[in-house]
Amino acid sequence: MSIVDLKNVTFEYIRRDNEGNVDGITTAVDGVSLKVAPGEFIAVLGANGSGKSTLAKHINALLFPTEGAVYVDGMNTADEDKLLEIRSAAGMIFQNPDDQIIGQIVEEDVAFGPENLGVPTDEIRERVSDSLNAVGMSEYGLRSPDRLSGGQKQRVSIASVIAMKPKCIIMDEPTAMIDPGGRREILETAHRLNKDEKITVILITHYMEEVVDADRVFVMDKGKVAMSGTPAEIFSRVSELQELRLTVPQATELAYKLKMAGVPIRDGILTGDELVNAIMKLWPVAK
Amino acid sequence: MQKDNDLNEMNNDVPILEAKHLVYEYRTASAKPVRAVYDVSFSVWPGEFIGLIGHTGSGKSTLLQLLNALETPASGTVYFKGQDIFEKRYDRKMLRGKVGLVFQYPEHQLFAETVFADVCFGPLNMGVDRKQAELTAYDTIKKVGLEDECFYKSPFDLSGGQKRRAAIAGVLAMKPEVLILDEPTAGLDPKGRDELLDMIASLRDKENMTIILVSHSMEDVARYADRIMVMNEGRLILDDTVSTVFKRSQEIKTAGLSVPEVSEIVAELSAAGLPIRNDIFTVDEAAEEILRVLKEYRVI
Amino acid sequence: MHRLDPRTKIVLTFVYILSLFIFENPAVYAVAALFLIIEIILSRIPILYMVKGLKPVAFLLAFTVVINLFFTGGQELFSFWIFTVTIEGIKRSSYLIGRLIFLVLSSNLMTLTTAPVSLTNALECLMRPLKLFKVPVHEVAMMMSIALRFIPILVDETNKIMKAQMARGADFDSGNIVKKTKSFVPIIIPLFVSAFRRANNLAQAMEARCYNGGEGRTRLNPLKYKRGDIVAYALLVIYAVLIVLMGCFLFKAPPVAL
Numbered sequence: 001m002s003i004v005d006l007k008n009v010t011f012e013y014i015r016r017d018n019e020g021n022v023d024g025i026t027t028a029v030d031g032v033s034l035k036v037a038p039g040e041f042i043a044v045l046g047a048n049g050s051g052k053s054t055l056a057k058h059i060n061a062l063l064f065p066t067e068g069a070v071y072v073d074g075m076n077t078a079d080e081d082k083l084l085e086i087r088s089a090a091g092m093i094f095q096n097p098d099d100q101i102i103g104q105i106v107e108e109d110v111a112f113g114p115e116n117l118g119v120p121t122d123e124i125r126e127r128v129s130d131s132l133n134a135v136g137m138s139e140y141g142l143r144s145p146d147r148l149s150g151g152q153k154q155r156v157s158i159a160s161v162i163a164m165k166p167k168c169i170i171m172d173e174p175t176a177m178i179d180p181g182g183r184r185e186i187l188e189t190a191h192r193l194n195k196d197e198k199i200t201v202i203l204i205t206h207y208m209e210e211v212v213d214a215d216r217v218f219v220m221d222k223g224k225v226a227m228s229g230t231p232a233e234i235f236s237r238v239s240e241l242q243e244l245r246l247t248v249p250q251a252t253e254l255a256y257k258l259k260m261a262g263v264p265i266r267d268g269i270l271t272g273d274e275l276v277n278a279i280m281k282l283w284p285v286a287k
Numbered sequence: 288m289q290k291d292n293d294l295n296e297m298n299n300d301v302p303i304l305e306a307k308h309l310v311y312e313y314r315t316a317s318a319k320p321v322r323a324v325y326d327v328s329f330s331v332w333p334g335e336f337i338g339l340i341g342h343t344g345s346g347k348s349t350l351l352q353l354l355n356a357l358e359t360p361a362s363g364t365v366y367f368k369g370q371d372i373f374e375k376r377y378d379r380k381m382l383r384g385k386v387g388l389v390f391q392y393p394e395h396q397l398f399a400e401t402v403f404a405d406v407c408f409g410p411l412n413m414g415v416d417r418k419q420a421e422l423t424a425y426d427t428i429k430k431v432g433l434e435d436e437c438f439y440k441s442p443f444d445l446s447g448g449q450k451r452r453a454a455i456a457g458v459l460a461m462k463p464e465v466l467i468l469d470e471p472t473a474g475l476d477p478k479g480r481d482e483l484l485d486m487i488a489s490l491r492d493k494e495n496m497t498i499i500l501v502s503h504s505m506e507d508v509a510r511y512a513d514r515i516m517v518m519n520e521g522r523l524i525l526d527d528t529v530s531t532v533f534k535r536s537q538e539i540k541t542a543g544l545s546v547p548e549v550s551e552i553v554a555e556l557s558a559a560g561l562p563i564r565n566d567i568f569t570v571d572e573a574a575e576e577i578l579r580v581l582k583e584y585r586v587i
Numbered sequence: 588m589h590r591l592d593p594r595t596k597i598v599l600t601f602v603y604i605l606s607l608f609i610f611e612n613p614a615v616y617a618v619a620a621l622f623l624i625i626e627i628i629l630s631r632i633p634i635l636y637m638v639k640g641l642k643p644v645a646f647l648l649a650f651t652v653v654i655n656l657f658f659t660g661g662q663e664l665f666s667f668w669i670f671t672v673t674i675e676g677i678k679r680s681s682y683l684i685g686r687l688i689f690l691v692l693s694s695n696l697m698t699l700t701t702a703p704v705s706l707t708n709a710l711e712c713l714m715r716p717l718k719l720f721k722v723p724v725h726e727v728a729m730m731m732s733i734a735l736r737f738i739p740i741l742v743d744e745t746n747k748i749m750k751a752q753m754a755r756g757a758d759f760d761s762g763n764i765v766k767k768t769k770s771f772v773p774i775i776i777p778l779f780v781s782a783f784r785r786a787n788n789l790a791q792a793m794e795a796r797c798y799n800g801g802e803g804r805t806r807l808n809p810l811k812y813k814r815g816d817i818v819a820y821a822l823l824v825i826y827a828v829l830i831v832l833m834g835c836f837l838f839k840a841p842p843v844a845l
Contacts, residue, residue: 046476047476047477047478047479048446048447048448048475048476048479049446049447057791060795062791062794062795084797084799087794087795087796087797088797091795091796092792092795094788094791094792094795096785096788098740098785099784099785099788099789099792100788100789100792101736102733102736102789102792102793102796103704103736104702104703104704104732104735104736105702105704107807108704108807108808111806111807112793112796112798113796113797114805114807115804115805115806115807116796116797116798116799116804117797118803118804118805119805120805121805121806121807121809124805124806124807125807128807145736146739146740149343149344150343160796161796164796164797176473176474177473177474179342179343179503180342180503180544180545181342181343181543182343206476206477208477242478245476245477245478245479246476246477246478247477247478247481249548250506250547250548250549250552250570251548251549251552253570254549254552254570254573254574254577257570257571257574258574258577258578261574261578262587263577263578263581263587264587272548272551272552272555273555275552276552276555276556276559279556279561279577280556280559280560280561282581282586282587283559283560283561283586352750355754357750357753357754380756380758383753383754383755383756384756387754388751388754389754390747390750390751390754393751395744395747395748395751395777395780395781396748396751396752396755396773396777397777398772398773398774398776398777398780399773408755408756408757408773409755409756412755412756412757412758413756443780457755458754458755461755461756
């Protein structure tokens with residue numbers, strides 16, 4: 001069974017002008033169907049305004065489809081009785097770490113989810129320390145979140161979601177406001193949770209480097225899924241990506257340019273090492 | 288460096304901006320003051336495009352604020368066209384018009400009812416009369432690539448990328464001679480990043496504006512800047528041309544930063560025996576050079 | 588002190604402050620002072636640090652003293668120029684100053700030894716009976732703790748916005764009142780916009796983490812009274828009895844002269 005199953009999801013909202021009159025209808029998500037299997041690491045790419053954030057909020061039942069249906073772990077998000085179950089099964093990380101940390105000290109924040117779920121005190125304590133451990137922040141339990149770096153804050157947010165024992169985590173541009181060092185921390189944490197704890201990860205981003213290690217990639221454009229496939233498949237379609245306001249990693253771009261100029265290099269090169277090997281394979285011929 | 292192609296009254300023997308032994312300290316709850324900037328000296332020449340890099344907390348944001356007197360140094364000083372900006376009677380308000388500073392997420396400072404009124408705010412503060420301010424605002428909004436229909440929209444109704452441009456226009460309208468931008472592309476999608484940086488580069492090329500660009504992206508800095516300054520733990524540890532700085536990849540890595548991916552690829556190719564030039568930092572250059580070598584040796 | 592239940596500390600401080608306002612006589616104040624000194628010693632907070640805490644109210648203190656010293660009618664002690672010092676004046680101002688100092692010190696003591704989180708938790712717990720009167724106790728406590736969490740963030744933000752507007756030539760110091768007030772518009776509006784944006788984001792983040800109001804919530808740190816709290820309550824009762832006795836019987840009528 002899929003952990004996340006989107007069936008022809010469409011989301012429209014009504015724009016109003018200053019007087020409150022209807023100005024028009026915007027279709028933020030337009031007939032998206034996709035399935036995510038348990039344990040997958042999924043990346044969702046897309047330019048600003050492509051509808052990827054709106055889509056993500058559907059999986060956590062923060063938004064509900066105008067048409068179609070969203071199933072999380074077999075539960076329909078339209079089923080109000082299942083709301084808490086759905087939200088704890090599919091945890092959500094947002095872009096700005098400052099706006100999602102509720103507690104005044106780290107451990108209070110991590111405890112917030114389990115507290116809402118009515119978990120007994122002893123077990124909350126256990127979950128807090130396990131979750132902080134899982135993101136490598138156990139030493140910071142009693143700190144104030146204000147004193148942490150962006151990457152650390154975002155790891156606290158991740159711990160806070162893990163404490164609800166989700167089967168799936170949706171990360172909505174978690175690295176957009178973080179510097180490269182912090183970005184690496186967050187990405188490593190996400191991959192580790194995916195491998196060690198078997199948590200399904202859905203990572204929304206527009207940093208191409210963050211997509212390279214995903215199992216599958218969806219590219220969104222104007223509310224629709226424009227491309228989907230493995231990173232190698234996606235990144236071999238360089239010009240299409242550029243049309244969607246996206247770029248590719250430099251190694252891929254360089255390989256693409258060389259290929260266009262007539263160098264026989266295979267498609268879908270993702271890393272520098274792959275490119276170096278590909279070029280050096282041609283080289284001995286010259287000698 | 289571009290310091291020779293300057294035409295107007297600017298004196299080319301004097302740097303447009305010069306920092307001398309800047310030290311900045313701040314106090315926290317603990318007794319010892321923390322040094323955010325320590326003994327930083329450099330000169331900026333008219334028309335230069337400088338990339339300033341350093342990880343979060345390296346002191347670069349503080350340094351920017353010292354350059355237009357939003358912060359006051361504990362010791363050392365800054366000269367704008369040879370004049371000490373921390374001298375008692377120096378007109379620091381005018382200075383802020385000449386050394387324009389665009390903060391991170393500048394769209395968070397938009398406040399007026401229309402984009403047009405917001406962009407007029409700066410020039411009006413500088414004592415420009417309303418008519419002139421409006422003319423300048425009109426030009427500037429065009430220059431940053433916003434369409435006419437944006438002029439009388441509320442800045443809060445614009446898209447993320449448009450807001451960013453409107454906010455940058457708010458600083459540009461003061462007609463600064465030096466434009467300092469603190470991570471202007473944060474949060475934008477790749478195409479949005481390229482478009483914005485192209486716009487900034489054109490300000491230098493067309494109007495000989497001096498640019499200091501703070502960025503986390505080595506790739507961006509390599510593509511646009513002609514000189515790079517690297518900050519680490521409050522100190523300016525490297526200050527040189529792009530090629531010289533990126534050759535010192537070890538120092539860059541100790542500062543918690545990395546060289547552009549393409550430079551590493553070129554270095555690996557060279558190490559693997561490809562007779563290739565080593566001072567390459569952009570994808571286009573790398574492609575050209577690899578093709579040259581492959582053609583020369585008749586691989587293709 | 589640090590280990591006491593925050594509820595105990597709130598009750599303690601509350602009763603203490605109440606005692607200062609109900610009774611106004613030297614014996615009560617002497618006991619109150621003694622009690623406070625013992626508390627400070629037990630808290631192990633350096634006395635000097637506590638005294639420094641009075642600094643922000645120093646002006647208010649001086650002002651109260653001056654007003655009461657010179658402008659209280661009664662038996663004249665001495666006078667110079669337009670000022671007349673009366674015995675009542677001296678008495679009043681010394682009571683007032685004592686009351687203010689004790690008040691500030693005791694509430695400082697409470698906040699210094701208690702994390703804001705536990706204070707809000709304790710308030711929620713203490714106010715629980717008010718639920719019967721349909722007071723949204725949980726919501727109020729949640730609001731308080733969120734406010735506490737976001738105050739430093741918004742202060743930071745205000746600072747940033749101010750600087751950014753200064754970089755655009757904004758001037759906050761010169762001009763008359765009207766001009767000055769107007770000059771804050773470019774700060775207030777972005778600040779509100781950002782506060783609303785944050786509030787919106789936070790609401791979503793809370794919802795995403797299954798927040799559903801106070802119903803059925805458990806606690807990471809449930810409040811539990813320990814032995815120390817019983818001792819503290821016992822001391823409080825002794826204190827209260829002592830104060831009431833002295834306040835009512837020892838100096839039944841306000842003494843005419845010192």
